[in-house]
Amino acid sequence: MNNNYLIPANTKRGQLIFGLFYPIDLIIFLVGLGVTFLLVTILPMEITWVAILAISPGIVCSLLVAPVAYYHNVRQLLIEIYQYFTKRNRYVWKGWCYLDESESKSK
Numbered sequence: 001m002n003n004n005y006l007i008p009a010n011t012k013r014g015q016l017i018f019g020l021f022y023p024i025d026l027i028i029f030l031v032g033l034g035v036t037f038l039l040v041t042i043l044p045m046e047i048t049w050v051a052i053l054a055i056s057p058g059i060v061c062s063l064l065v066a067p068v069a070y071y072h073n074v075r076q077l078l079i080e081i082y083q084y085f086t087k088r089n090r091y092v093w094k095g096w097c098y099l100d101e102s103e104s105k106s107k
Contacts, residue, residue: 025065025073032061 017026036058045051064075071077 020067021065022072025075028075029061029065032057032064 016022021029036055039054039057043050043054045054064078065073068074068077071080
């Protein structure tokens, strides 16, 4: 078949900004860098804990949009973990050996 595929393997990446980011990812990243820039210009950087506090928004936002294996990024992984613990899906099995209580009582 000469490997003639209808859809290329990287179609999802082609829709992303720089092939990696959704628009919300860049917004989160830029807001974190902006807050970090403001804190660095406003706060005194001579004190270690103040310097760490000033650069922490940029570090946190950078880590949130960092790529992770099997997920888009850390933010998406955290959303999946939160949904796993908060939204429990109940799957009802209706296969070939399913016994419905209402059907068995009517017979």
